Amino acid sequence: MFSSLKIKLSLVANLFAILCLVILGILSFYFTKNFLYSNELKRQNDILQVAKISLEAFRGINTNLIINLEKSILEHPYENLSSEEALIENIGSTLKSYRKASRVLAVFIGLDNGENIVSNNISDQKNKNIEIYGKAINYDTRTRSWFIEAKKTNDVFITSPYVDKATNQYVITYTKAVYKNNNFIGVIGIDIPIDTLQKDFEVMPGNSFLFDQNGKVFVAKNKQLLDPSIDHTPVLSAYKKNGDYTFFEYGLKGKERLGICAQISSYLVCSTESADVINEPIFKIASIQTIAVVVMIILSTILIYFIISYYLSPLQTIQRGLNSFFDFINHKTKDSAMIDVKSNDELGAMAKTINENITKTK
Numbered sequence: 001m002f003s004s005l006k007i008k009l010s011l012v013a014n015l016f017a018i019l020c021l022v023i024l025g026i027l028s029f030y031f032t033k034n035f036l037y038s039n040e041l042k043r044q045n046d047i048l049q050v051a052k053i054s055l056e057a058f059r060g061i062n063t064n065l066i067i068n069l070e071k072s073i074l075e076h077p078y079e080n081l082s083s084e085e086a087l088i089e090n091i092g093s094t095l096k097s098y099r100k101a102s103r104v105l106a107v108f109i110g111l112d113n114g115e116n117i118v119s120n121n122i123s124d125q126k127n128k129n130i131e132i133y134g135k136a137i138n139y140d141t142r143t144r145s146w147f148i149e150a151k152k153t154n155d156v157f158i159t160s161p162y163v164d165k166a167t168n169q170y171v172i173t174y175t176k177a178v179y180k181n182n183n184f185i186g187v188i189g190i191d192i193p194i195d196t197l198q199k200d201f202e203v204m205p206g207n208s209f210l211f212d213q214n215g216k217v218f219v220a221k222n223k224q225l226l227d228p229s230i231d232h233t234p235v236l237s238a239y240k241k242n243g244d245y246t247f248f249e250y251g252l253k254g255k256e257r258l259g260i261c262a263q264i265s266s267y268l269v270c271s272t273e274s275a276d277v278i279n280e281p282i283f284k285i286a287s288i289q290t291i292a293v294v295v296m297i298i299l300s301t302i303l304i305y306f307i308i309s310y311y312l313s314p315l316q317t318i319q320r321g322l323n324s325f326f327d328f329i330n331h332k333t334k335d336s337a338m339i340d341v342k343s344n345d346e347l348g349a350m351a352k353t354i355n356e357n358i359t360k361t362k
Contacts, residue, residue, distance in 0.1 A: 047206035092129035095119035110141035
């Protein structure tokens, strides 16, 4: 079967063509995967930037709230701020009006005697500007982290997110120590519900979420991630290994996922996605490429065979002419036919030389 030169040349040519097509398919698959990977990395990084902007805007707005509250309080003379009674009388209405205008859960000022002057829903229910939380309910502001940390710094102190017992929703408290004429007045604070931040994340593209300092998700595009029973260790472990703004892969419940995280202020913002966003189009493209390669191999095999057959056809004519010539020399026939090959290549030159010898022999 493989004794024919035409078959041998066709086989060699087709094997070479198949090898080239396979290599081309592998290179195409590799570059396509890298292209999709790079695109997904850019997309996830963009999602992370959107989340970062939203978080920074949230912090900036609320930081301005506490600073503006401080300015409002400091507009009063020191005599109006020098005692608990003075603060209740002169600042109570300010706390209430500020809370109403800002739409926050509570506005308060913690004092150095352990008392806390608070304007909240409970004070509204009692038709009062403020409520006093202190020794009567075994409460002492001086033992609270928001009070202690605010006094340590001249800047705004922001607590970790926590669940407010009264409203059962996540809250972040912004506090700042207030001084008048170098005298400590108290620590003012605002309890900010994070529902506005949550709503921002819900309309964002992708799947972004925020970790607090304790590695707990408190804001997420997908609300299911807020479930405390969900284990986020794989994401946190992958982030620790790779660092900020570095694309990483991790496994979750037997499935491959992709993610990117960055530390923003005291929070960790992350964006993750199933690896299927890359794998599915890659495998689809690979399937199409495989089918295309197989079809091209079949077509190239047929085409190469006929091309080689066409260009080697003079060999058959030369072979018949030589057989006729040898039959003439061996007296098997009375005449030898001339070889009819008129091509200008090596085969044509060979046929011409053989014809000249046939003519001489005759």
